[in-house]
Amino acid sequence: MPEPRPDPRGGAPGPGFGGPGAPAEAIRRDEADPSSLAFEGDAGMLQVDAVAAGPESGRRRLGGGLNVTAWIAIIWIVFVVLIAVLAKTGLATWGDPQNSIASCASKGPFAQGGSAPGHLLGCDSIGRDMVARLALGAWESLLVSVGAITVGFVIGGGLGLIAGYFGGFVDTLLSGMFNVLLSVPAIVLALALVAFLEGSPENAANSALPDWVVLIIAIGIVSIPLVGRISRASALSWSQREFVLAARAQGAKGGRIMIRELLPNVAPAMFSIALLGVAIAIVAEGTLAILGVGVRPPTPSWGNIIALDRGLLLTSPHIVFEPSILIFLTALALNYLGDVVRTRFDVREAGI
């Protein structure tokens, strides 16, 4: 981690993305980690905003200085989580997501069959209320994505920390492992893993693992190398700082240094990437569902609502687009918040 620099943009307006400091970052990153360039294919997606935090930023209270957009994003996320939890626990329901009403089938806003009175967002192809299904679907989508990112962060983050701190052979081995996992496109790997974990379609219904666990494992494994590489790069630069040397001089062992010295410094960077990770995982759940390996019906998830009635795209577009819009808005909000966190904590390490 380089020393804090004065804000190179001076009083430049607006939180520009990838400010003027970015190229310098790229070069510095490259010096620290000669192999890092090889798989920065997705770097652009999560390019680090190189705006250096001013001296006052550390003292700002949490929540202070957030702009309107950030608040809207936070409110949206809280809203989605709240709906999901309420629908799952049954504290507040929006009707029965499994109850099908024949007269309502395929009807809804913009549908050829006309709108469905009493059902604000219409019904799906067999007449189940969309509001109820979307609310419960939010739970499944969030469960899978947050679970997967947790798996990815615990394992990938841990391995990255170990690789970055110990270096040498351990680093070569772990980085090699990350690179091998990255040598297959993420979606292909996730798809193959789900297919493998679920077994054959006949067995899928009574497989040992519930489908959401399968999805968490598959998406989690895919995220391990992505998270691992960032955590490694971050740990690598922090472990060369004096306070680590001081801890070592006082006799601290590797495990203690990693947990007490490196982790608190690596964590803010990881948090901003976790938000982006959840966004990517929500999209991944939708993608896998469209490819036929998501959460199995009748349990709704945002992805499988789209997948089930994709054939009705032209006649009943509402069934496909309502969950699509929810996925997009949630991903957008998480992306934005990730960016805000990144700027706030002055995260400068490599992107996913």
Place this chain on the structure above:
Amino acid sequence: MRTELLRFIARRLIQLAIVLLVVTFFTFLLIRLLPGDPVQTIIPFAKGPQFAKERAQLRQDLGLNKSFLGQYWSYLIGLLQGHLGHQYSSGLPVSKLVDQSLPVSLQLMIYAQVISLVVAIPLGIVAAYRAGTKTDSAINTSSFALLALPNFVLALFLSFLIGAKLHWLPTAGYAPGWLDPLFDGTQHMHLGQHLTYMILPSITLAVGQIAVYMRLLRSDMIATLQENFITLAKAKGITNRRILWRHALRPSSLTMLTVAGLNVGTLIGGAIVVEVIYDLPGMGEKIFQAVEARSYVELQSYVVVIAVLFVLVNFLVDFLYAVLDPRIRRARTPA
């Protein structure tokens, strides 16, 4: 100088071999770990005990009586000779299916890359030139939204818009283009039709990349524009347009082009959902069908093919940069 380059190539080739060995080993291991017995699947026990002899014969034919490492070894040898196995349902060799589907994915990838670069470069230049202005923040905001837009949402939206409302273009299907005959000699090409089928999928795939490329170019360009040689060019009275396109673009485009190069690998086979929604018979759709049928051997072959392509493409990109930019060569050799 020359030895430096050779050493770089040798190092990367060894890495390439290791990655390929590990990928094939693990895919092979996963397939073996699967519950179920292929012999059982082909000749079910329900058919009765009189098929025991056929089963034993099949077991031998499939090489399943060998040890695990023995099986892996013969698999690897077969792979080197281009044997990718057969599709269970049709009995067709997988290599033939790859020949049919790979050009589709390659063409899709090429179109998507061309579209995204053609759109992203001017936008990136404008955003950098007008950094901090309303134009810049408008471009930034919209690229931010595009980044969060999932491929499948855009694909569904475009097929709804065009398919249900406007009817300008076909939203599903495929006609062979200029690359298909090279892989599959028997086919004719229908270039006009081919392009109409490819427009929507290519745009869908390109949109996400536009935002990525634009941002990379913008941030590098802002730095370049602060360099002394730009000030000199301005002092010489060269027009802004010429400075931006002729002086600043090339030194600023390295990061963007690197990422574009690496995306080549990701976009082949990584475009599954786009291929499935637009019904394009590419590698992605083949993978999807293999997963749907739980045809693991076929799936394994596709994964291996894609991993090989991915690693080879990355190798080529790295190699090109090592040739073009000596700093990279020097920075990487001690690793």
